[in-house]
Amino acid sequence: MAKTSAHQKNRSYTNVVYATPVSEHPSLDEVYEVTPFSEAFWTYLNYVILNIFGWFRDLLRNARIENRKGSAENNPPGFVPLYQSYESFYTRNVYQRIADCFNRPIGSVPGATLDLLERVTDDYNWSFRFTGGKVKTINLASYNYLGFANNSGPIVESVINSIKTSGLTAASTTQEFGTLTQHRKLESLLAEYLGTEDAIAFGMGFATNALNIPTLVGKGCLILSDELNHASLVLGARLSGAVIKVYKHNDMNHLERLLRESIVSGQPRTHRMWKKILIIVEGVYSMEGSLCKLPELIELKKKYRAYLYLDEAHSIGAMGLRGRGVVDYWKCDVNDVDILMGTFTKSFAAAGGYIAGKKDLIDHIRVTSHSTAYATSMSPPVVEQIVSVLNLLLDNDEEHEGRRRINQLAWNTRYFRQRLTKMGFIVYGHPHSPVVPALLYSPSKIAAFNREMLKRGVAVVTVGFPATPLVLGRVRFCLSASHTKEMLDEVLKHAEEVGDLLNMRKSKLNPKRPFHETES
Structure with a gap:
């Protein structure tokens, strides 16, 4: 796993080099690139295979050949089921296998960096054992837009x-x-x-x-x-x-x-x-x-x-x-x-x-x-x-903290979006939005991207169906004023590595370029 620098581990908000205000151009349009046919095909095939194996395993559970590890409803005679069994089909057969990606408890303030608690599982994520260790990560998973999530300072x-x-x-x-x-x-x-x-x-x-x-x-x-x-x-x-x-x-x-x-x-x-x-x-x-x-x-x-x-x-x-x-x-x-x-x-x-x-x-x-x-x-x-x-x-002075944070977030947003787009990722949303979704498509890539980024010391949120349309699974980067340029560059470098590993850089509007060539 890539290690963050000592500066990143111990930084406070005062370490940020504030950017100049970014001029806004409300006329900029949002671009939503069409899903590549190959990605749509493999995504649908992924879900078909998952459903086939899911139904087969449910059949084995009903026949008591495979143990049912999840919750099951035992109704008194004559009572209809309180919930439909298909409602938890995804949880039983898909979600529990990738739950370690999405439900990770943290052991620190969710600021520019955070500590994730290390844990292991012996039963495909039905239960976990904590090792007592922590993983230091750069945090692009929290809605800490202005960077006020601190545990020290005048506000605290x-x-x-x-x-x-x-x-x-x-x-x-x-x-x-x-x-x-x-x-x-x-x-x-x-x-x-x-x-x-x-x-x-x-x-x-x-x-x-x-x-x-x-x-x-x-x-x-x-x-x-x-x-x-x-x-x-x-x-x-x-x-x-x-x-x-x-x-x-x-x-x-x-x-x-x-x-x-x-x-x-x-x-x-x-x-x-x-x-x-x-x-x-x-x-x-x-x-x-x-x-x-x-x-x-x-x-x-x-x-x-x-x-x-x-x-x-x-x-x-x-x-x-x-x-x-x-x-x-x-x-x-x-x-x-x-x-x-x-x-x-x-x-x-x-x-x-x-x-x-x-x-x-x-x-x-x-x-x-x-x-x-x-x-x-x-x-x-x-x-x-x-x-x-x-x-x-409320303080409108450009040199004071409130306006500096607003300007820093605007700069971080434009910088990160532009670099990610130039690297060939299919990026959704408005050019000035601090929420930056990059398309992953396949459910297997959704889980893999999360784990691979975590190995490199980056915490991200990956999202798939039913929170998104079936073929539009994605990673959602959330930018903050507390991120430094060095942090964003490190995240982009790791995103390039994982993007190549998972064959994600598929934009036809922006042919992929190496990270070192995307500097604006």
Whole structure:
């Protein structure tokens, strides 16, 4: 395994050589290269073989020739099965063989580098034994966009001090006794940072979507949702009781066609006018690395008198010259977006989520949201972490830490994407997105790429079906402001080695070039 240098092992954020700001060109298009026929063929063949062997092994288990090592449901006589056996087919026959790639516990802060706990298995990943050792890796697997995931420094000291004065929890809901002065301070700073009238914070990012969309729309309303929206948005839409129509990812023509047809035909059966129409999109799509087409969305929502719900979980702090998300990136008016949602789990290295917008909207959510009525309010130390980060990001001085981190992330993103593309990898997403998916296709390559990179001291996330389409398995590099150029160069060098080993560098738009020739 390649070893990281002593500088990389012991570096702190102050070791970063900050890059100059990267100018943004919103007109740059996203390119999605067609899957090579050979890769599609071998990927489908892989899954066919996996299914054949899976069914055969299930037959052996049912005949008690092979021991069933997974969980099995034993129903009382006369009871139907609680779950369908095919639902766990993938887990039984595929996932457990590659689980060591995806579920690795870490023993350090998930910063620019991290320590993975060493473990071994004697039963094909059904169980593990930890050896007590650690593997030092460069971390391209965490959503630590601005590099605030630290366990030392002024912010950490401030968080620790907040525990001494405010404790660990408010032990109550927001609507009862859980709203502290720190929560109000956070929401005030957040509204100032986003440029909105008001904002409200919640203790969990997933629940921010799932439990608040139903407070905005209900029966008689229509939701138009991008097909790649996060599960939290999908769940919130379903819980609302509104009619849901899904449009093709970032296809504004399809969205407009659905808008026009829905307005003309009205509600099902009654054909009455819709009470409300809500368009739900994400700023940066975490699996594709793509950006929503915000200017066109705003134009459509104004044209058809619809509302726009923008999830900035992966874009707040990570996009725009001031780090204020895709609204900042596209240089749109924040007042043209009706509901601004985001999370604190990525760029802020904390927990929870928020919704921002007009004061009337936020007042309505405070009173009607299930999150404010039933969930414990955000922990005071978490609030302090977010407030400390917001104070840095609100400082517009180019020489100060907040802006330097934003500029460093932008530089790292452009540099890494350009080098990876020039090396011949098929890379998806927007040129300025810090989420960088490179296509692997075959399930065998998905597992192999993860293991080979780990052998070389690089931690990455690899993803396959059902999280992606069947033939679009990928590695997803997540860039951070805490990565140095030397770290990125080391990752790129190892990616070249593994890419050649697995025959991954198949781009027809960018014929593969050696790593040393890709310097821009």
